[in-house]
Amino acid sequence: MTDQPSRSAPLAAALLGATDLLAAVISGRTLDAALAETALSATPPTGPLRAAVMDLAYSTLRSFGRGDFLLAQLMAKPLTDIHVRCLLLATLNRLETRPEHAYAIVDQAVTAASHLAAGNFKGLVNGVLRNFLRRQDELLARAKATPVAHYQHPAWWITRLKKDHPHHWQAILAASNTHPPMTLRVNLRRITNADFSALLTAAGLTAHAVGEAAWRLDKPVPIEQIPGFREGLCSVQDAGAQRAALLLDVHPGQRVLDACAAPGGKAAHLLERLPEAAGLHLLALDADPARAARITENFVRLGLRSNHVRVRTGDAGLPATWWDGQPFDRILADVPCTASGVVRRHPDAKWLRRVSDIDRFIATQIRILDAIWRTLASGGKMLYVTCSLFSAENEAQVAAFIGRHADAQRLAIDDAPSVQLFPHADHDGFFYALLQKN
Ligand SMILES: C[S@@+](CC[C@H](N)C(=O)[O-])C[C@H]1O[C@@H](n2cnc3c(N)ncnc32)[C@H](O)[C@@H]1O
Structure with a gap:
């Protein structure tokens, strides 16, 4: 576990939280197992910080193929400190998704680096990220020409899909990199679709029907905000599974x-x-x-x-x-x-x-x-x-x-x-x- 920066550095705290999760995954643990461990730690992230940590960890893992490629281009030799490597991967992801805040993001990453490995890698983190900002057009063009970086899946996975689905593999890979939908299954023993739809509307949620009892929410929400979930009126289940x-x-x-x-x-x-x-x-x-x-x-x-x-x-x-x-x-x-x-x-x-x-x-x-x-x-x-x-x-x-x-x-x-x-x-x-x- 990393120690925590002050409250005045919210992105640095989120980067450190994501760093811990990514380091666990890179060491071979599943993200679910890493999340369960974090929840049991002395100071588990809560509220908006938890949401930011999860968002960064998921997003960095979705695009890990590209982040790993970019980092390899930016480093003369591979980084041995796994936490610093993960901090850089999470920050590169954030730089790609929020380019308008590039310099503030780099500052927060350097703050985060001061909490890792006794701060020994602060200069390296600053240098690598600023180098990325200078060279990003050239590096991103190179990433686009490299399948693992471009499709953000392992090479063997891409090869399999190409062979199994020669007409659909690119669309499959693109869809597999998107945010998943959140779909509810109405418990038809307890409530009708019409009454459940009215409950959603009353809760301020918009959704459309994608199956006999399946309602896809326009925007995913935490489970506590779903009307009737606790009372057993619905479950979360993908429409494909339904x-x-x-x-x-x-x-x-x-x-x-x-x-x-x-x-x-x-x-x-x-x-x-x-x-x-x-x-x-x-x-x-x-x-x-x-x-x-x-x-x-x-x-x-x-x-x-x-x-x-x-x-x-x-x-x-x-x-x-x-x-x-x-x-x-x-x-x-x-x-x-x-x-x-x-x-x-x-x-x-x-x-x-x-x-x-x-x-x-x-x-x-x-x-x-x-x-x-x-x-x-x-x-x-x-x-x-x-x-x-x-x-x-x-x-x-x-x-x-x-x-x-x-x-x-x-x-x-x-x-x-x-x-x-x-x-x-x-x-x-x-x-x-x-x-x-x-
Ligand atoms: C795809 S999940 C099932 C999802 C479930 N049908 C649902 O809709 O919620 C596969 C399940 O198979 C279970 N499993 C694995 N090996 C099994 C075995 N030999 N016998 C019975 N269950 C097994 C796993 O524990 C896991 O829960």
């Missing part, structure tokens, strides 16, 4: 397995679409006990608990440990994946992932799919879902599954064999394929 409950084609009285359910967004949506009396028998399973606890919390908040709804910790790949032997009519297989379709929400992920992670996820997906298929009734349906854009986890995974299981056939979705949603202003990137057991 397609799952519609596609699974669930009917009253059916036995349904959500094999990878935490934190319970799609499972809750399945329940919300039917009246409680419809008596859907749902088992929400997740391998991670802490995450499984969040399913229960969400069900309680949304008023979805009943005798027919069970939440369990268990490995979907080992049905013997959780299955009572009664076949399911429907299975939702929202498997762990690279999450390459949602990186704008987790910009650290694209820099922390390695290409070898794809094979690891594929193996886990195969293990889960083959195991839960055995628990599906004849005539039953399984919806395969990922928030990935890589076809090895999507189309190729489903084709291989059908190759291994003679009793599996695909059902069309919107007249197509599967659906690949690309990240977009209204939704994230998702893949859906629907399979039926003969």
Whole structure:
């Protein structure tokens, strides 16, 4: 942890807060883990400072490819002090987004540097940043001609997307660098769309409908400002994720397995679409006990608990440990994946992932799919879902599954064999394929 500058240097404080988070990510931790650690520190940033720190950290990670490239051009040799390096990356990001305040930003960065490494790098920080301001036209032109700096994704990621989506890869990369939308899911068991829309208006929020129960806010707001959230009238869920409950084609009285359910967004949506009396028998399973606890919390908040709804910790790949032997009519297989379709929400992920992670996820997906298929009734349906854009986890995974299981056939979705949603202003990137057991 860095120590804090005085109250008269708000940007310096935000730069230092972001520096701590970036240093944790560069050392291999996720941004979520780094944020959780910061929240537990002696003086966690709060209020506007916290918002400024988060904004800087997310923005710097989204454009890390360019910042890292620029820094390499500006330094004769790589910086060994990781905190000073992160301070420079965050400041370069701020200089690009707020060029009109360039000299004030550099002054604040130098103030911030006086709180790092006993102030030994103040002169270096000042020199590097002023050098950037002098040479920025030339350096930014060079960045534009360098794929990792221009598209702000790792080289292997760009290569994959080019191969998998030759007509869309540039639009995908551009969308993956934008700020994500904030979309709400109305709990239709508790309130109608019309009444919920009136609540939004009364709270001064504007939104437009992007799905059966999906409202995209024109401007994201902190969760405390969302009317009815605490009371369970709505949840935060991307419109792309909200397609799952519609596609699974669930009917009253059916036995349904959500094999990878935490934190319970799609499972809750399945329940919300039917009246409680419809008596859907749902088992929400997740391998991670802490995450499984969040399913229960969400069900309680949304008023979805009943005798027919069970939440369990268990490995979907080992049905013997959780299955009572009664076949399911429907299975939702929202498997762990690279999450390459949602990186704008987790910009650290694209820099922390390695290409070898794809094979690891594929193996886990195969293990889960083959195991839960055995628990599906004849005539039953399984919806395969990922928030990935890589076809090895999507189309190729489903084709291989059908190759291994003679009793599996695909059902069309919107007249197509599967659906690949690309990240977009209204939704994230998702893949859906629907399979039926003969
Ligand atoms: C994409 S997330 C699920 C999101 C969830 N369906 C929702 O809509 O809120 C994948 C989940 O799979 C869980 N998981 C990973 N391996 C698993 C396994 N072998 N068995 C069951 N769950 C697993 C993870 O803990 C994670 O919560």
